[in-house]
Amino acid sequence: MADETSADINNPALQPNGEDTSPAIGLISQYVKDLSFENPNAPAVYQWQDAPQIDVQFNIAAEGVGDSLFEVALKIDVTSKTDAGTMFVIDLKYAGLFGVRNVPEDQLQPFFLAEAPRILFPFARRVVADAVRDGGFAPLLLEPIDFHGLFMQQVQQVDAEQAGAVAPVGQA
Numbered sequence: 001m002a003d004e005t006s007a008d009i010n011n012p013a014l015q016p017n018g019e020d021t022s023p024a025i026g027l028i029s030q031y032v033k034d035l036s037f038e039n040p041n042a043p044a045v046y047q048w049q050d051a052p053q054i055d056v057q058f059n060i061a062a063e064g065v066g067d068s069l070f071e072v073a074l075k076i077d078v079t080s081k082t083d084a085g086t087m088f089v090i091d092l093k094y095a096g097l098f099g100v101r102n103v104p105e106d107q108l109q110p111f112f113l114a115e116a117p118r119i120l121f122p123f124a125r126r127v128v129a130d131a132v133r134d135g136g137f138a139p140l141l142l143e144p145i146d147f148h149g150l151f152m153q154q155v156q157q158v159d160a161e162q163a164g165a166v167a168p169v170g171q172a
Contacts, residue, residue: 023103025111027096030123033073034093037131041085046136050082056142062112070098070108072116074124078132078140088135094124114151121145 039045059075073095080087096116100108121144129139 021102024101025103026099027119028099030096030120032092032127033095034091035127035131036091037135038089039135041087045087048082048084050084052080052082052087054140055079058145060113060117062116068100070100070112072096072098072112072120074117074120076124076128078128088132088137090128090131092124092127094120094127096120110151114148117147
């Protein structure tokens with residue numbers, strides 16, 4: 001009697017049959033899906049004195065791969081060039097497998113396009129730095145990326161475009 005607690009009685013997420021219906025997303029695995037490092041001008045590139053121009057592009061993709069399983073892939077492309085030519089090119093696709101349970105459909109996109117890349121990015125960043133170092137260059141440490149801010153900008157842009165599309169046309 002004294003051992004009984006009333007805390008669980010007021011929790012609607014706990015069902016009498018013991019079934020857990022609370023929303024949950026968990027990282028099951030993360031992995032390098034594709035990695036390419038090119039050093040097209042070796043060994044001459046190691047004698048170049050010019051500071052390189054670094055171009056970094058990234059993209060995020062999410063797709064269902066099974067029942068309540070989703071793969072989120074962070075694609076990072078890095079090109080380093082000088083006036084003398086290309087120093088190196090890296091193409092990395094780093095992915096994570098996420099399990100999803102009882103999450104509302106409208107909450108999946110924000111997670112997959114903002115939170116999941118935030119979780120995966122530090123590991124992808126390390127793969128890029130190691131590949132550049134192993135290619136004979138100083139490690140390239142990518143700047144942190146505000147995935148949530150970028151997602152919110154994208155949402156605002158889509159909202160603005162939709163608001164412009166439904167504006168009255170032909171008023172005089």
